[in-house]
Amino acid sequence: MSEINKETQLLVIGGGPGGYPAALAAADHGIRVILVDADPKLGGVCLNRGCIPSKALLHVAKMINETREAEEWGVHFSPAKIDLPKLASFVQQKVIGKLNGGVAALCKGRGVEVINAKAIFEGPNTVRLEGANTGRIKFENAIVATGSVPAMPPAFALGDPRIMDSTGALQLQDIPSKLLIIGGGYIGLEIGTVYAALGSKITVVEFTDGLLPTADRDLVVPLEKRLRASFENIYLNTKVASLQPTPQGIVATLEGKDVPGQMTFDRVLVSVGRRPISQGFGLETAGVAVDKKGFILVDAQRRTNVPNIYAIGDVAGEPGLAHKATAEAKVVVEALLGEPAEFSPKAIPAVVFTDPELAWCGLTERDAQAQNIPYEKTVFPWAASGRAITLARTEGFTKMLFDPESKRVLGIAFVGVGAGEMIAEGVLAVEMGAVAxxxxxxxxAHPTLSETVMEASELAIGSATHLAKPKKVAK
Structure with a gap:
C-alpha cells in the first residue's frame, strides 16, 4: 500500500466498458487521465463477471446442443463429458485473463495512469482513496462509471452459498442436478441455457405473464417453445414466496395457479435485475443528484448537476448495456473538448444470447402501441430462408416496422440463430433514416440470413422473391 497525492485534468472512476474507453479517448486527445478502480482487474462487470464469461459459456452450450441435434442429420457423437475445473479455468484464464491484459496494455500504451483503489468524493474537485492504495486526487473534471450490481431482495439474502446471483452462477462451482432461476429476464434465461446444456434440470419462475417482459411477445414465442423443451419447468404469473435452506437443498415456496406449493433445489439463481452503484463513495458530499432508484441524473452530454462531474453507463440510467456505456464515453470526451456532442441515439440494440437469440433496435411494437405511433409491419419467416433451412433452424423470423407514408425504417427485430450479429444492419438503417x-x-449475399432483411424490406414496397406479399398490417 502506498500513499498517493496527485492532481489530474480528468479522473475516471470505474474501469468497465464505460470508464476505460472514456479514459483512452481522453488520453488520445492529450488530456491527462487517472483511472481509479477498486477491482484490480480492469474491464468491469461485463468483462469479469457478466457479458464475456456468459457468452463463452453460451458458446460451449451451443456446441453441446449441436452434437445432440446432429443425430437428426445422421451425424452421431458420444455424449459430452464435462471437465468443469478445466472449463472454468479456460473462461477465467484464456478468455477473461486475456482481455484483462489487453485493457491494461491499452491504458499503459496510451499513458492512462491506473490506480487500484476505491475513490470517495470529498467535494466537487477531490476524492479520497481507500483500499489497496490511499491518499487523495484533485481533479478538474471527473467521470463516474461505477456500474451496477445484481439486485438481491432481502427475503432471498439468507447467507447460503447455494443461493446465487449471476456472479456466483458464472463461477461454475458445480453442476446442480436441480436449479431454480427466479426471474425470466435475459440474464436468467442465458445462464439457464448454459446449465441446461451442462446437465441441470432448470425451473424458471417469472412473476409476470411472460418471459423477457420488455420484448415484443411475438419474438418470445419461438424462444419459449424451445426453452420449454430443454427446461424442466417454466412457471409464469408465479411468485417465490420464500426460500428455506435445508441439508437436502433449498426449499422454495411458490405461489401461483397450478404450481406446486413447494419444490427443493440444489441451487437457486436470483436474477431479478440490477441496481446502480451510487452509494458509498460520497456523491452527496460532491453535491451530485440521484433519482429515487439511485441513478445519477445527467443531461444530454452526460453531465450531472455539478458541472465538472459526468456519469455514464449503468449508474447513469437504463438500459444497462455495455455498448450504451461505451457510446456515452465518447460523448463525454467530445463534450470535454468543447465539441457539440450529445447522447441521443435513435437505436440502441438489445440482444438476448439465448438459443434462439433475440435482437431488436429502434421502435418496438409494444412502444409504438403504447405511444400511438402509426406503423406498418412486415415479417419474413425464416422458414422461407435457404440459409435457415441449411442450418435446420427455421423457427426464426425478421420483423421490420416502417412509417406508413415515407416507408422510413422505424425499428427492426430478429429471433433466430445469430440474431445478435444481424442487428447491426438494423441499427445503421434506423440511425441513417433509411427507407424500405x-x-x-x-x-x-446468398445464402445468408441477412437476406431476410432485404426480403422483409421488399414486402414493404412490393413482393419478396421467396414470399408472397401479405396484406399490410397497419397500426
Whole structure:
C-alpha cells in the first residue's frame, strides 16, 4: 500500500466498458487521465463477471446442443463429458485473463495512469482513496462509471452459498442436478441455457405473464417453445414466496395457479435485475443528484448537476448495456473538448444470447402501441430462408416496422440463430433514416440470413422473391 497525492485534468472512476474507453479517448486527445478502480482487474462487470464469461459459456452450450441435434442429420457423437475445473479455468484464464491484459496494455500504451483503489468524493474537485492504495486526487473534471450490481431482495439474502446471483452462477462451482432461476429476464434465461446444456434440470419462475417482459411477445414465442423443451419447468404469473435452506437443498415456496406449493433445489439463481452503484463513495458530499432508484441524473452530454462531474453507463440510467456505456464515453470526451456532442441515439440494440437469440433496435411494437405511433409491419419467416433451412433452424423470423407514408425504417427485430450479429444492419438503417427501398435494393449475399432483411424490406414496397406479399398490417 502506498500513499498517493496527485492532481489530474480528468479522473475516471470505474474501469468497465464505460470508464476505460472514456479514459483512452481522453488520453488520445492529450488530456491527462487517472483511472481509479477498486477491482484490480480492469474491464468491469461485463468483462469479469457478466457479458464475456456468459457468452463463452453460451458458446460451449451451443456446441453441446449441436452434437445432440446432429443425430437428426445422421451425424452421431458420444455424449459430452464435462471437465468443469478445466472449463472454468479456460473462461477465467484464456478468455477473461486475456482481455484483462489487453485493457491494461491499452491504458499503459496510451499513458492512462491506473490506480487500484476505491475513490470517495470529498467535494466537487477531490476524492479520497481507500483500499489497496490511499491518499487523495484533485481533479478538474471527473467521470463516474461505477456500474451496477445484481439486485438481491432481502427475503432471498439468507447467507447460503447455494443461493446465487449471476456472479456466483458464472463461477461454475458445480453442476446442480436441480436449479431454480427466479426471474425470466435475459440474464436468467442465458445462464439457464448454459446449465441446461451442462446437465441441470432448470425451473424458471417469472412473476409476470411472460418471459423477457420488455420484448415484443411475438419474438418470445419461438424462444419459449424451445426453452420449454430443454427446461424442466417454466412457471409464469408465479411468485417465490420464500426460500428455506435445508441439508437436502433449498426449499422454495411458490405461489401461483397450478404450481406446486413447494419444490427443493440444489441451487437457486436470483436474477431479478440490477441496481446502480451510487452509494458509498460520497456523491452527496460532491453535491451530485440521484433519482429515487439511485441513478445519477445527467443531461444530454452526460453531465450531472455539478458541472465538472459526468456519469455514464449503468449508474447513469437504463438500459444497462455495455455498448450504451461505451457510446456515452465518447460523448463525454467530445463534450470535454468543447465539441457539440450529445447522447441521443435513435437505436440502441438489445440482444438476448439465448438459443434462439433475440435482437431488436429502434421502435418496438409494444412502444409504438403504447405511444400511438402509426406503423406498418412486415415479417419474413425464416422458414422461407435457404440459409435457415441449411442450418435446420427455421423457427426464426425478421420483423421490420416502417412509417406508413415515407416507408422510413422505424425499428427492426430478429429471433433466430445469430440474431445478435444481424442487428447491426438494423441499427445503421434506423440511425441513417433509411427507407424500405434502400434495404431492398442493397444486394445481400446468398445464402445468408441477412437476406431476410432485404426480403422483409421488399414486402414493404412490393413482393419478396421467396414470399408472397401479405396484406399490410397497419397500426
Amino acid at each position: 427501398r434502400d434495404l431492398a435494393d442493397s444486394i445481400h
